[in-house]
Amino acid sequence: MNITGLGALIKRNTKLYFKDKGMFFTSLITPLILLVLYGTFLSNVYEDTFRSALNAAGTSVSDKLIGGCVGGELVSSLLAVSCITVAFCSNLLMVQDKITGARHDITITPVKSSAIALSYYLSTLFTTLIICLIASGVCLGYLAYVGWYLTAGDAVALMGDVFLLTLFGTALSSCVNFPLSTNGQASAVGTIVSAGYGFICGAYMPISQFSDGLQKVISCLPGTYGTSLLRNHALRGVFEEMEDQGFPSAVVEAIKDSVDCNIYFFGDRVELGTMYIIVIAAILISIALYVAMNVLKTKKR
Numbered sequence: 001m002n003i004t005g006l007g008a009l010i011k012r013n014t015k016l017y018f019k020d021k022g023m024f025f026t027s028l029i030t031p032l033i034l035l036v037l038y039g040t041f042l043s044n045v046y047e048d049t050f051r052s053a054l055n056a057a058g059t060s061v062s063d064k065l066i067g068g069c070v071g072g073e074l075v076s077s078l079l080a081v082s083c084i085t086v087a088f089c090s091n092l093l094m095v096q097d098k099i100t101g102a103r104h105d106i107t108i109t110p111v112k113s114s115a116i117a118l119s120y121y122l123s124t125l126f127t128t129l130i131i132c133l134i135a136s137g138v139c140l141g142y143l144a145y146v147g148w149y150l151t152a153g154d155a156v157a158l159m160g161d162v163f164l165l166t167l168f169g170t171a172l173s174s175c176v177n178f179p180l181s182t183n184g185q186a187s188a189v190g191t192i193v194s195a196g197y198g199f200i201c202g203a204y205m206p207i208s209q210f211s212d213g214l215q216k217v218i219s220c221l222p223g224t225y226g227t228s229l230l231r232n233h234a235l236r237g238v239f240e241e242m243e244d245q246g247f248p249s250a251v252v253e254a255i256k257d258s259v260d261c262n263i264y265f266f267g268d269r270v271e272l273g274t275m276y277i278i279v280i281a282a283i284l285i286s287i288a289l290y291v292a293m294n295v296l297k298t299k300k301r
Helices: 003-019 021-056 062-091 090-100 102-107 111-145 152-177 183-200 214-216 221-245 249-258 272-300
Strands: 263-265 268-270
Touching: 003 090, 003 263, 003 272, 021 111, 021 152, 062 090, 062 102, 062 152, 062 183, 090 102, 090 111, 090 152, 090 183, 102 111, 111 152, 111 272, 152 221, 152 272, 183 214, 221 249, 221 263, 221 272, 249 272, 268 272
Parallel strands: none
Antiparallel strands: 263 268
């Protein structure tokens, strides 16, 4: 593979993304809008749920601890959705190049098809990471405001989760966007992903709120475990503080179940290490599928 050609393509794709102010600011503003909407509407719902559960258990809790718990859930939900939806938005350049004919012009250059495919993936990964890391910084600031219980290790683990989910979102968007060739198709896919992904990954509503049958279906999706990883690292300090204040273990575990920190696969609890394996496996499978799609298209051509 021509490294020089690959580097030039990555640079070209990244520049085009940032040059398109509409696409860039839409990607950047979307997580911030979600944070405002979550903080305005969902925070009250989550807070009432936590207070009701704790009052039923006969346990009192400070406003700061409630804020940390609600904030951790909101932040993990936002990042879980943003890592995927922003990747789909960033990866629209692949479709735009087909529409404008730029992809055809690139294919007649000496650069190999594999380098072209890899350039789209890496440039999408790079631009998505920029947006998601900015969103992560804003989310950490929000947690500092409502209730900070993160350690340095928790913050690092949270960033690691964002990186993994960005890898997954980039690979998934590459597979989905690869066969698209019109603006209508791209808009339809973007709308479906934006509207539906948050529900099927447990970000908008904890999967513990769904029926047993739907919970089993959702437990088969890798995005669910990515959301749970973010939940665990965003809320670990909160649960530790609850235990230090003498909360009964049964109450803490019930809260973990209610916010999807504990995920069950057909009745068996999934450990954190297994969640990482599932997400990494999903990334590798998606990348392999993207490679296979490019190879098949090259052979067909």
